[in-house]
Amino acid sequence: MGKIEWAMWANEQALAAGLILLTGGIVGVAGLFRGWEFAAYSIAAGVFVCLLEYPRGKKNKGTSVERTGQYCFTVCVKAFGPLTRNYYVRAFIHAAIAVPAGFMLATVLGCVCLGIASLIYLGAAIRGEQWEPILPRTETRKAVGESIKQPPQNPPPRPPAEMRRKRAEDLEGAAYDNPIKVTANEE
Amino acid sequence: MVLSFKSWVANEGGKHFVLILWLGANTWLFLRTFLTYSTGQQYYYLYKMLGLGLCISRASASVLNLNCSLVLLPMCRSLLTCLRGTHTLSSRGTRRLLDKSKTFHVACGIAICIFSVVHVSAHLVNVVNFSAFFSEDLPALNLARYLGEDPRMIILTTVPGITGVLLVVILFLMFTASSYCIRLSNYEIFWYTHNLFIVFYIILMVHMVGGALKYQTNVDTHPPGCLRPNQSSPELQGEELEPGNEERRCKEEARFHPHYPQTWMWVSGPLCLYCAERFYRYIRSSDPVTIVTVIRHPSEVIEVRMLKRDFKAHPGQYIVLNCPGVSSFENHPFTLTTCPTEEKETFGVHMRVVGDWTERFTELLLPKTGVELEILPMVQQRRYPKLYVDGPFGSSSQEVFNYEVSLCVAGGIGVTPFACVLHALLDGWKQFRLRRLYFVWVCRELQSFYWFSELLCALHHKLWQENRPDYLNLKLFVSQTEDLQSMSEEKYRPLSSRLSIGRPRWKLLFDEISNANRQKHVGVFCCGPKGISRTLHKLCNSGRYTGVTFEFNKESFS
Numbered sequence: 001m002g003k004i005e006w007a008m009w010a011n012e013q014a015l016a017a018g019l020i021l022l023t024g025g026i027v028g029v030a031g032l033f034r035g036w037e038f039a040a041y042s043i044a045a046g047v048f049v050c051l052l053e054y055p056r057g058k059k060n061k062g063t064s065v066e067r068t069g070q071y072c073f074t075v076c077v078k079a080f081g082p083l084t085r086n087y088y089v090r091a092f093i094h095a096a097i098a099v100p101a102g103f104m105l106a107t108v109l110g111c112v113c114l115g116i117a118s119l120i121y122l123g124a125a126i127r128g129e130q131w132e133p134i135l136p137r138t139e140t141r142k143a144v145g146e147s148i149k150q151p152p153q154n155p156p157p158r159p160p161a162e163m164r165r166k167r168a169e170d171l172e173g174a175a176y177d178n179p180i181k182v183t184a185n186e187e
Numbered sequence: 188m189v190l191s192f193k194s195w196v197a198n199e200g201g202k203h204f205v206l207i208l209w210l211g212a213n214t215w216l217f218l219r220t221f222l223t224y225s226t227g228q229q230y231y232y233l234y235k236m237l238g239l240g241l242c243i244s245r246a247s248a249s250v251l252n253l254n255c256s257l258v259l260l261p262m263c264r265s266l267l268t269c270l271r272g273t274h275t276l277s278s279r280g281t282r283r284l285l286d287k288s289k290t291f292h293v294a295c296g297i298a299i300c301i302f303s304v305v306h307v308s309a310h311l312v313n314v315v316n317f318s319a320f321f322s323e324d325l326p327a328l329n330l331a332r333y334l335g336e337d338p339r340m341i342i343l344t345t346v347p348g349i350t351g352v353l354l355v356v357i358l359f360l361m362f363t364a365s366s367y368c369i370r371l372s373n374y375e376i377f378w379y380t381h382n383l384f385i386v387f388y389i390i391l392m393v394h395m396v397g398g399a400l401k402y403q404t405n406v407d408t409h410p411p412g413c414l415r416p417n418q419s420s421p422e423l424q425g426e427e428l429e430p431g432n433e434e435r436r437c438k439e440e441a442r443f444h445p446h447y448p449q450t451w452m453w454v455s456g457p458l459c460l461y462c463a464e465r466f467y468r469y470i471r472s473s474d475p476v477t478i479v480t481v482i483r484h485p486s487e488v489i490e491v492r493m494l495k496r497d498f499k500a501h502p503g504q505y506i507v508l509n510c511p512g513v514s515s516f517e518n519h520p521f522t523l524t525t526c527p528t529e530e531k532e533t534f535g536v537h538m539r540v541v542g543d544w545t546e547r548f549t550e551l552l553l554p555k556t557g558v559e560l561e562i563l564p565m566v567q568q569r570r571y572p573k574l575y576v577d578g579p580f581g582s583s584s585q586e587v588f589n590y591e592v593s594l595c596v597a598g599g600i601g602v603t604p605f606a607c608v609l610h611a612l613l614d615g616w617k618q619f620r621l622r623r624l625y626f627v628w629v630c631r632e633l634q635s636f637y638w639f640s641e642l643l644c645a646l647h648h649k650l651w652q653e654n655r656p657d658y659l660n661l662k663l664f665v666s667q668t669e670d671l672q673s674m675s676e677e678k679y680r681p682l683s684s685r686l687s688i689g690r691p692r693w694k695l696l697f698d699e700i701s702n703a704n705r706q707k708h709v710g711v712f713c714c715g716p717k718g719i720s721r722t723l724h725k726l727c728n729s730g731r732y733t734g735v736t737f738e739f740n741k742e743s744f745s
Binding site: 004005006008009012013016017023027033056059062065105106108109112113116 | 304307308311314315338339352355356359360362363364366367368369371372373375376
């Protein structure tokens with residue numbers, strides 16, 4: 001019960017697969033084994049996949065946990081718009097990247113892992129998930145001391161001093177109505 | 188903050204000792220296997236063909252054997268609960284090590300992943316060497332069928348190769364689903380992939396069938412490096428053969444035999460133990476419980492009281508609930524807030540309604556508030572959903588009674604283990620070693636304190652009546668400072684007079700405790716947000732309080 005977000009798992013898998021591709025590629029090039037050109041390709045592919053998958057997407061509900069330092073990656077990935085937002089495109093890209101790595105022994109594992117990640121992305125895309133960037137919320141600065149209401153803009157509604165001075169001879173005329181009620185706060 | 192050696196050893200010493208033992212065992216096993224394969228006479232020819240890859244792959248395999256057997260043991264929760272309760276582990280220090288069982292499981296898991304990477308890389312190099320150094324002289328030793336066979340074909344057509352690929356795929360799935368983020372948000376993915384472990388172990392036990400690596404059986408009659416009858420020694424070319432050289436002639440051809448699969452010897456014991464434990468837990472939880480009462484508390488908390496046959500628990504333990512009406516496969520842990528006693532057999536949990544499982548469960552238990560119900564002429568019996576309980580399982584809060592002085596810090600709903608402790612004290616406090624309890628409860632809202640206000644007041648009154656006013660030291664804190672709040676009821680006077688607005692100041696609290704309890708070991712128990720528990724842990728490790736040792740125990744779920 002509860003909606004499972006498959007894309008998050010696919011993201012972890014793709015990141016791990018990118019690292020495996022990178023390691024396998026380095027080993028393949030360092031040993032200059034047969035088919036080392038595929039190893040060189042998979043180094044580049046591994047780096048690309050890691051960069052694409054490093055920023056975590058936003059969860060639909062609940063708090064999202066960011067990876068450290070992912071803000072600049074988020075901005076770059078967000079710039080590609082629907083290409084990176086849509087998971088069908090990601091599934092296809094990962095499947096396409098994985099294929100050439102399968103031709104060399106050192107990178108074959110990276111190919112298999114990336115293929116699995118691509119399948120799970122496909123599943124996530126079918127369920128309608130999308131990649132939302134985690135952006136820092138623009139904090140509205142809390143006004144200092146919210147209990148202090150707006151200071152009054154105008155002086156109290158008293159008539160000038162001459163009028164206020166109680167004229168003993170004309171008590172009726174000295175009375176005035178306050179335009180604003182000054183009774184106790186009823187709230 | 189200055190770390191005092193004595194405090195650090197009291198708090199962290201046990202864990203680090205076990206860590207060093209484990210690392211030592213792994214290192215010793217790795218080096219011993221490495222040296223066997225690089226210098227052993229029976230592996231001479233194999234080593235010549237494969238080189239270092241042989242030694243590294245076999246050494247990492249033995250480390251993997253060890254870790255695959257150790258990784259299951261910390262997860263036998265019922266067994267650990269039993270160990271905690273009985274006096275087999277009489278030392279408090281050893282019982283504290285059981286709190287870290289999940290951490291040990293994670294350490295073994297990470298070691299399995301790292302050494303799998305090493306093992307796979309070394310074996311890939313071996314496969315390339317098997318193909319490139321195909322030997323005509325020693326045909327029995329070869330894994331490849333001909334010189335220069337494609338290494339990928341070798342992998343896909345041998346049992347170790349295929350099982351190896353499957354094992355890596357399963358390990359990849361398990362590892363990627365175990366990150367903190369996934370466990371927090373989509374626990375089901377983690378749980379279902381982790382249950383693939385049984386497939387992993389079965390495949391692991393057949394991984395060595397087929398015998399890719401062979402050792403020489405007749406080292407005495409065919410000393411490695413001896414000269415064949417029609418072969419002459421390269422350095423004696425052109426010189427006469429001396430009589431002593433006859434010993435260097437081979438008496439017969441080298442014979443090879445594949446290794447007997449060894450993994451099952453390491454792994455079968457813990458695997459059987461874990462499967463027996465899961466079976467026992469399944470049988471124990473198959474008896475449904477009877478829900479006796481459901482009470483709604485303020486701040487989105489409900490209390491459920493239940494009854495189950497033959498259910499015994501100690502304060503501080505937790506149970507796992509499963510409600511098929513909500514979700515057949517989800518299991519959620521909750522700490523017990525009341526344990527069954529001789530007088531009262533019901534036990535209860537308090538649960539905070541946050542998240543879809545608890546919301547749906549509450550809907551099934553209680554009618555929706557705000558809905559106008561017709562007053563029916565007859566009493567309608569409440570039909571509660573079926574509920575299964577697995578447990579109880581032990582946790583670190585059980586140790587509260589075993590210290591002379593204890594400090595219990597609870598944050599919000601984290602008060603539940605300590606509520607059970609307080610209930611137990613209400614029934615009788617004289618039989619425990621505990622002589623003084625400092626209870627600090629921090630909540631966001633004042634309403635939360637009403638969950639246990641009656642319990643706290645009852646215990647307070649009882650202790651004052653029995654002339655032990657210093658036994659329970661209560662401090663309540665409301666962390667949201669916006670509105671002025673106070674508990675106005677007269678019967679909750681003991682609580683309102685001990686209520687403070689704002690967050691607690693831990694250093695002052697620790698100063699107060701250390702001044703009043705010199706030369707004592709104080710057990711610090713924390714069940715709350717990470718910020719509080721980190722601060723308390725640091726304070727316990729610092730050496731500011733001469734004469735008093737604070738031992739930190741953290742409650743952690745799952």
